Amino acid sequence: MPQQSPAGAGSEPAWHQALAYAVTGRRIAELGHQARPDVAGLTDYLRRLNSGADPNGPAADPPPDGRVPADLMAGIGPAQFWAALRELRDALDRAGPRQDQPVVADRPWSAEELRLMADRPPHHGS
Numbered sequence: 001m002p003q004q005s006p007a008g009a010g011s012e013p014a015w016h017q018a019l020a021y022a023v024t025g026r027r028i029a030e031l032g033h034q035a036r037p038d039v040a041g042l043t044d045y046l047r048r049l050n051s052g053a054d055p056n057g058p059a060a061d062p063p064p065d066g067r068v069p070a071d072l073m074a075g076i077g078p079a080q081f082w083a084a085l086r087e088l089r090d091a092l093d094r095a096g097p098r099q100d101q102p103v104v105a106d107r108p109w110s111a112e113e114l115r116l117m118a119d120r121p122p123h124h125g126s
Contacts, residue, residue, distance in 0.1 A: 013075035016042050018068050019088050024049070027072070037084045043091040 016031035019042060031045070073081065109117070 011075060014072050015076065015084070016045075018072040018076055018081065019085055020046060021068050021072055022085050023088065023092065027069075037088075039084065039087045039091055042088060043095060046088075046092065047095055 012033040012035050014031070015034040015037040017028060017033075019037060019039075020026065020028050020031055023046065028049075031042075068081075
């Protein structure tokens, strides 16, 4: 688990909670508060969370509007947050998908996918 301070520790921001919320859509209070983010540690934690090794269950979908609750963002500047989030997303991308779960299995297209592929705009010419 990433280096942390207990929840409510002084005036330290909830870096890991805010970053985790941005990529999972879940509040994870056990991540505590940090003076600065530990992206490598948080990446490892989120990979374990996604693999089912975390007793709290799998991650939810990220928030559709991309907003992190204001209480998690307290004390975190927007530019620093976006830089840390970019670093976290890059690290998660480099880590790749879980090895026990295929990215996509070969399968026939669904009726909806076939309909969308056959749909052509009027100016397409076919």
